[in-house]
Amino acid sequence: MAELLASGGSMEMVRAAFENGADAVYVGAKGWSRRRAQYEMDDPQIVEAARYARSVGKILRVAFNTLPASAEVPLFLAKTDALYAEGVRDFILTDPGLMMALKNRHPDTILHASVGCTIINVQDALFYKEAGASQIVAECRMGMETMRKIKEEAGVGLEVLVHATTCYTLLGRCTMSSYTKHEHRVDAEGKDHFLGSPNRGGLCYRVCLTDWDQVGADGEVEAAGLTLPNTAFFLADDIPGLIDLGVDTIKIQGREYSVALVGEMVRFYRELIDACVRDRASFRIEPWKERMARIVAERDAERREKTAGLIDESLADGRQ
Amino acid sequence: MQAFELIASVASPAELAGTDLSPYDAVCLGSPYCRRVEGNYAEALGGIPEVVSRLHAMGKKAYVTSPATPREADLPHVGRLVDAAAAAGADALEIHNMGVLRILREKGRPVPAHMGAYANVYTHLAAGVMRDAGAVRVRPNAEVTLEEADTIAREGRVEAELLVHGKVPLGVTDRCFLLSEPEETDPKCPKACQEEHWLASRQWVLKTVGKGVLSGRDMCMLEHLPRLLRDGFRVFRVEGLYESAAYRSEVGAVYREALSRAAAGGEYRVEPRWADVVRRHAAKGLCNGYYFGTAGRKYVGTVLQDANPEV
Numbered sequence: 001m002a003e004l005l006a007s008g009g010s011m012e013m014v015r016a017a018f019e020n021g022a023d024a025v026y027v028g029a030k031g032w033s034r035r036r037a038q039y040e041m042d043d044p045q046i047v048e049a050a051r052y053a054r055s056v057g058k059i060l061r062v063a064f065n066t067l068p069a070s071a072e073v074p075l076f077l078a079k080t081d082a083l084y085a086e087g088v089r090d091f092i093l094t095d096p097g098l099m100m101a102l103k104n105r106h107p108d109t110i111l112h113a114s115v116g117c118t119i120i121n122v123q124d125a126l127f128y129k130e131a132g133a134s135q136i137v138a139e140c141r142m143g144m145e146t147m148r149k150i151k152e153e154a155g156v157g158l159e160v161l162v163h164a165t166t167c168y169t170l171l172g173r174c175t176m177s178s179y180t181k182h183e184h185r186v187d188a189e190g191k192d193h194f195l196g197s198p199n200r201g202g203l204c205y206r207v208c209l210t211d212w213d214q215v216g217a218d219g220e221v222e223a224a225g226l227t228l229p230n231t232a233f234f235l236a237d238d239i240p241g242l243i244d245l246g247v248d249t250i251k252i253q254g255r256e257y258s259v260a261l262v263g264e265m266v267r268f269y270r271e272l273i274d275a276c277v278r279d280r281a282s283f284r285i286e287p288w289k290e291r292m293a294r295i296v297a298e299r300d301a302e303r304r305e306k307t308a309g310l311i312d313e314s315l316a317d318g319r320q
Numbered sequence: 321m322q323a324f325e326l327i328a329s330v331a332s333p334a335e336l337a338g339t340d341l342s343p344y345d346a347v348c349l350g351s352p353y354c355r356r357v358e359g360n361y362a363e364a365l366g367g368i369p370e371v372v373s374r375l376h377a378m379g380k381k382a383y384v385t386s387p388a389t390p391r392e393a394d395l396p397h398v399g400r401l402v403d404a405a406a407a408a409g410a411d412a413l414e415i416h417n418m419g420v421l422r423i424l425r426e427k428g429r430p431v432p433a434h435m436g437a438y439a440n441v442y443t444h445l446a447a448g449v450m451r452d453a454g455a456v457r458v459r460p461n462a463e464v465t466l467e468e469a470d471t472i473a474r475e476g477r478v479e480a481e482l483l484v485h486g487k488v489p490l491g492v493t494d495r496c497f498l499l500s501e502p503e504e505t506d507p508k509c510p511k512a513c514q515e516e517h518w519l520a521s522r523q524w525v526l527k528t529v530g531k532g533v534l535s536g537r538d539m540c541m542l543e544h545l546p547r548l549l550r551d552g553f554r555v556f557r558v559e560g561l562y563e564s565a566a567y568r569s570e571v572g573a574v575y576r577e578a579l580s581r582a583a584a585g586g587e588y589r590v591e592p593r594w595a596d597v598v599r600r601h602a603a604k605g606l607c608n609g610y611y612f613g614t615a616g617r618k619y620v621g622t623v624l625q626d627a628n629p630e631v
Contacts, residue, residue, distance in 0.1 A: 073443060096450075120392075124417065124419035178463055207521075216516065
């Protein structure tokens with residue numbers, strides 16, 4: 001049965017996710033994952049979360065899925081060595097070089113290729129498998145046929161996001177945010193948080209979601225108040241198909257949301273998946289739609305507020 | 321041995337026409353953004369032998385790019401593209417997608433690989449993995465600083481290519497922003513991306529080419545060329561996609577002269593006529609990307625920083 005993977009932006013969220021039915025939770029190592037530091041954990045917190053996960057018979061996965069500087073590679077190896085010594089075996093990575101380095105150092109680690117790898121075809125999946133990944137995250141707009149092909153031909157686990165956003169650009173291939181604002185903030189361990197770069201430091205200012213005017217060569221406004229399509233999705237209709245396909249992990253993103261909302265989302269998907277697996281033949285999605293709409297409304301309200309704050313933050317440096 | 325290599329990107333015969341290639345040592349053929357770009361060398365495979373031969377006859381290297389976001393359905397075409405580039409004697413295939421790199425390797429590396437702007441080369445370790453898969457050259461991601469690019473090249477044991485002038489690639493997608501209907505039926509395709517379209521908001525300006533987002537400002541490293549050469553960089557790109565023939569010709573001529581002078585040693589300064597050219601062709605001003613650790617739209621330097629300060 002597919003594993004339900006949920007986000008852990010804090011110890012409280014890790015507990016809430018497990019209590020509401022997650023099989024696994026991912027957390028970000030501070031400065032090393034695709035979210036800003038306030039939603040990441042330092043090493044003692046990760047160790048605590050990993051111990052808690054083991055105590056309830058579940059899995060904790062640690063994301064080191066930003067793209068660091070070469071000079072930070074020794075720090076990456078030291079941190080993952082330390083976590084390995086504490087029993088952590090599951091990691092999420094993006095850089096294929098880091099994957100190979102970690103796998104060579106600790107062959108029994110379990111590496112998942114992050115959504116930041118932008119895996120869009122079977123050959124991509126095979127490339128990351130050869131780099132050491134045993135599971136890959138499907139790019140958010142990947143169709144079922146490609147997923148099926150990966151399952152059949154790549155011999156690698158498949159992870160599908162059911163709650164996340166589809167950015168206008170392909171996730172992992174965008175630097176619009178850091179084009180507008182980018183700061184280097186080095187923490188006490190020596191890690192640069194690359195503020196403004198979602199690929200390198202996890203903080204995206206979501207400038208795609210501000211109002212844009214499309215302007216022609218002559219300066220004439222061709223269309224006013226456009227946003228570049230960046231949609232938060234909450235898939236439910238696809239769940240039966242994903243289960244039928246045999247996907248290995250169904251993932252709920254959302255470290256930046258409130259603990260209560262994450263708990264609700266995890267509970268929703270847990271019950272939906274269980275109901276579907278229990279009686280696939282008579283399973284119908286319609287009865288779930290009203291509850292889903294309530295969660296989506298809550299999610300959208302939290303997201304709107306955060307997006308406005310991020311764009312304002314980017315503008316704070318706007319005249320430089 | 322030549323002191324440097326200057327590359328122009330040219331998507332199609334229409335872009336090649338009227339472009340003075342004399343400043344350039346190499347041309348990268350094709351657009352990685354969209355297979356539907358009219359005449360795209362990376363799509364119209366029948367045109368590759370002729371243009372590669374023509375470039376070779378001119379004493380220039382010919383590289384062929386590949387789609388940046390090939391979905392599963394595009395892979396058969398990618399396979400044919402690899403074969404066509406190799407058969408034509410292209411000097412390299414530019415690759416942005418790891419699946420394409422793997423296809424090249426599976427085919428026995430019939431043509432060297434150059435990792436392109438969207439290959440997400442951020443570390444020397446990643447560069448090493450790509451080198452082992454057949455890459456002989458990498459273009460570090462736009463966000464990488466000069467210092468990091470140097471480490472990638474040195475410790476990754478692979479040549480590094482730097483963008484020295486033109487729009488900075490900021491994002492790529494497979495959904496065209498300029499169309500309102502599916503690309504197969506929208507009458508605006510494939511013309512829409514050949515027109516000039518900007519996205520403006522607050523103090524930011526970007527350029528949209530439909531399936532790509534580029535910087536509004538033009539990356540300009542003119543005043544920093546001596547440093548680049550001193551640091552050991554030898555391969556430089558003028559981004560010519562979605563620009564005019566005059567842009568490619570005139571900017572290329574400036575960089576040929578400037579790089580030659582910088583490579584000769586001695587006194588180097590940005591000539592006013594060079595500055596005039598780059599300013600004239602930069603409708604939204606100049607920047608130098610992330611090379612110096614700043615946000616991509618900023619300009620670090622003392623000579624050209626005053627261009628369009630309002631943008």
